[in-house]
Amino acid sequence: MNLKDSVTRQKDYLIKLRRDFHRHPEASWQETRTSKRIKTELNAAGLDFKEYAGTGVVATITGSKNVPDGKKLSTVALRADMDALAVTELRESDFKSENEGLMHACGHDGHTAMLLTAARILNSLRAEFYGTIKLIFQPAEEMVEGAAQLVAEGAVEDVDALLGIHLWSDLETGQINVEPGPRMASGDYVLVDFIGKGGHGSQPHQTIDPIPAAAAFALESQAVISREIDPLDPVVFTLGEIKSGSRFNIIPSRAHLEGTLRCFNEITRTAASRAIERYANQLAKSFRLDVKAEVKQGTPPTSNDPEIADLAASSAADVVGQVNLTKLAARTGSEDLAYYLKEVPGCLAFVGAGFADPKQNYPHHHPLFQINEASLLIGTELYLRFALDYLDK
Ligand SMILES: [Zn+2]
Numbered sequence: 001m002n003l004k005d006s007v008t009r010q011k012d013y014l015i016k017l018r019r020d021f022h023r024h025p026e027a028s029w030q031e032t033r034t035s036k037r038i039k040t041e042l043n044a045a046g047l048d049f050k051e052y053a054g055t056g057v058v059a060t061i062t063g064s065k066n067v068p069d070g071k072k073l074s075t076v077a078l079r080a081d082m083d084a085l086a087v088t089e090l091r092e093s094d095f096k097s098e099n100e101g102l103m104h105a106c107g108h109d110g111h112t113a114m115l116l117t118a119a120r121i122l123n124s125l126r127a128e129f130y131g132t133i134k135l136i137f138q139p140a141e142e143m144v145e146g147a148a149q150l151v152a153e154g155a156v157e158d159v160d161a162l163l164g165i166h167l168w169s170d171l172e173t174g175q176i177n178v179e180p181g182p183r184m185a186s187g188d189y190v191l192v193d194f195i196g197k198g199g200h201g202s203q204p205h206q207t208i209d210p211i212p213a214a215a216a217f218a219l220e221s222q223a224v225i226s227r228e229i230d231p232l233d234p235v236v237f238t239l240g241e242i243k244s245g246s247r248f249n250i251i252p253s254r255a256h257l258e259g260t261l262r263c264f265n266e267i268t269r270t271a272a273s274r275a276i277e278r279y280a281n282q283l284a285k286s287f288r289l290d291v292k293a294e295v296k297q298g299t300p301p302t303s304n305d306p307e308i309a310d311l312a313a314s315s316a317a318d319v320v321g322q323v324n325l326t327k328l329a330a331r332t333g334s335e336d337l338a339y340y341l342k343e344v345p346g347c348l349a350f351v352g353a354g355f356a357d358p359k360q361n362y363p364h365h366h367p368l369f370q371i372n373e374a375s376l377l378i379g380t381e382l383y384l385r386f387a388l389d390y391l392d393k
């Protein structure tokens with residue numbers, strides 16, 4: 001079977017679908033139209049599916065080829081996310097967002113269209129493979145919530161391996177990055193409250209002022225992390241919120257700080273979390289304050305399984321050629337694919353969606369973000385090849 005030709009034959013369908021999703025972006029957990037369109041397309045292809053997490057859809061395709069002796073039947077999952085962002089699109093086109101204040105500014109419209117196209121093709125190839133392919137259309141990736149919900153509802157219980165694709169504007173179309181190890185960071189919430197005793201600004205000795213502690217924490221917590229974590233193991237700790245006080249001459253009773261902690265592995269994540277909590281507690285003591293300090297776990301780090309990443313890299317080489325497999329540094333953003341990868345060996349592949357002219361490229365989530373639609377064919381083919389390669393391995 002010539003998969004490249006099969007994808008090329010679906011090009012119009014693929015682009016039309018992507019533009020339809022692009023024109024009708026929906027916020028996380030509100031992907032009702034998108035979900036409906038997905039179900040309509042799956043129904044038209046005669047595919048079985050189940051609904052998950054409200055707007056999520058998981059289709060199943062089982063091959064009908066005889067299983068050769070010694071081969072074991074397995075189940076492989078392909079994942080696409082489907083939500084858009086609260087961004088107002090600034091680019092004019094005949095498929096510009098029609099939903100005020102919402103835009104597919106991350107490429108999830110492309111992911112959904114690619115996976116539906118892959119579904120169509122895989123369905124026509126049933127006689128060519130054995131085993132089962134699950135196609136996961138997942139809501140609420142941008143809130144890093146959808147995957148966890150699908151996992152909780154058992155969507156990947158029977159899955160042996162999983163591939164997620166992200167179209168990537170930083171990579172030129174025609175290039176693919178898929179490599180073992182860390183790809184995206186964890187995203188945890190840091191919450192600190194220093195609690196003292198307020199009073200008059202002229203009489204600080206009669207108060208327990210939380211502001212010096214908050215200031216010290218903002219500065220010195222960076223030093224604590226840099227002294228305790230291996231410098232070759234990146235950690236980002238950013239305080240995005242400090243709230244305290246109401247007037248220039250009043251000492252407040254409380255200072256509230258919030259931040260984000262990002263790490264690439266669980267050991268560092270635990271070490272950095274404990275260091276932040278410990279430092280906040282010790283600092284409070286030294287200033288006679290009470291304290292509530294907590295690092296609340298958010299998304300885990302996304303780390304590619306070495307074996308699955310190797311297999312996906314060889315599938316990717318069949319799509320774009322070995323020379324077009326590129327290295328890409330891991331990103332400090334988070335991706336909720338991590339929740340599947342905690343349950344199932346799998347990987348995240350970045351499929352180049354950038355233009356050759358760098359002036360046309362904008363970062364993900366930018367109001368002028370766009371993808372080179374030629375990347376959609378590449379992503380679709382990678383979904384197909386990986387699924388078939390895995391089932392046949
Ligand atoms: Zn995004």
Ligand SMILES: [Zn+2]
Nearest residue numbers: 106107108166
């Ligand atoms: Zn995204």
